[in-house]
Amino acid sequence: MSDGSNPVPLVIVGAGPAGAALALLLASRGIPTTLIERQHDFAREFRGELIMPSGLSVLNALGVDVEKDGIPHSRPKEIEVFVERKRLVHVDAGAAMFGERPPLFVSQPALLEHLVALAARHACFRFLRGTGVRDLVHGGERVAGVRVDGAEGAQLLPAALVVGADGRASIVRRRGGFTAKERGMPMDVVWTKLPRAGWGNVMRLYAEGGHLLIVYPAPDGLLQVAWVILKGTFAELKSRGVEDWVREMSNHAFADLAAHLRANADRMMRPFLLSVITDRVAGWARPGVLLIGDAAHTMSPVGGQGINVALRDAVVAANHLVPVLRAGGDAAEIDAAAARIEPERGPEIDRIQELAARPPRVVLPRAPIARMLRTALPLLVRLPFVRAQMAHTNKLFLYGVTDVTLRV
DSSP states (O other): OOOTTSOOOEEEEOOSHHHHHHHHHHHTTTOOEEEEESSSOOOSOOSOOEEOHHHHHHHHHTTOOTTTTTOOEEOOSEEEEEETTEEEEEEEOSHHHHTTSOOEEEOHHHHHHHHHHHHTTSTTEEEEETOEEEEEEEETTEEEEEEEEETTEEEEEEOSEEEEOOOTTOHHHHHTTOOEEEESOOEEEEEEEEEOTTOOSEEEEEEETTEEEEEEEOTTSEEEEEEEEETTOHHHHHHTOHHHHHHHHHTTSOHHHHHHHHHTGGGOOOOEEEEOOEEEESOOEETTEEEOGGGTEEOOTTTTOHHHHHHHHHHHHHHHHHHHHHTTOOHHHHHHHHHTHHHHHHHHHHHHHHHHTHHHHHHSOOSHHHHHHHHHHHHHTTSHHHHHHHHHHHHHHHHOSSOOOOOO
């Protein structure tokens, strides 16, 4: 950092959950912070809307109460899981099951706007909307800032540290020379919405060979549909027309949902394909630059962990960075603090990615042995040790693998 009268800000690239949360944590503690977002607003579709108790505890630490703050959200009253047309799970999704913080589907655009608005209350915070990062700026062997294009034209923004929180297509990851290892099973998600009228407040998952169909009440009052399929299989379905692929989708659901899908085929929002990538960067920090959130580790949609682990990354990053930045630490001290974040977060990321890779290996393959295993699941889950393992796995998805507590 420069002298204390005019400190060089910490620059965060990407105002997703990790970036916006970290910006709020830093700015509220007096750390000069510039948050850069290439879009002008957040009015777009997000895949990560499910916030687990682990993520809700972070929001609580940030001073955010989804319900009291009027952030659009939905909470299913029931959760049902069907495998090969047999109901495997049926639970009440209320406090009796999940305690004080039952999972919520939250409007991510509204949540991000709220986090940015809270950060904007602090004079040391600067938010650049509609500003794209073109490259990293180096000062010797260390990253010293970013080059951006925005409303004020091309600029060079110096930084005490550049944090890449700019998602799976992170320019900070690319320009910083980071490499990632891909994990998990190749699959895609067809993402669409349709009218919810006539559908109850229930979340359902249907698993059959080659398909995983998920429906839940979205925060905007519509019914969200996520159809997880083997990578490369959607193009042929889509070429047959909407009616055909909706029919194929409905073939994997119970009669009530199948009828709902067919009745609303002409009112579906434009379906689009999400290419699922699960990867992990080895080494999140280099001199002058740090990766967090999807930029450091893209999560599988299985288990709904993306937004939750991103929020937890922000807390751990703040725990390590705030003391050093408050003390006016030099470049070496800042880099040392940044380098301590991945060793703390890595074990949780690795464990969650490994657990999330398991269900697709059972659900998606079409081989006879895989179908036999799926058919046997209703019997297997009656076994005490299987139920204990399922309960343990669910606990990790809900509450996290490691303890993450805001300490600054």
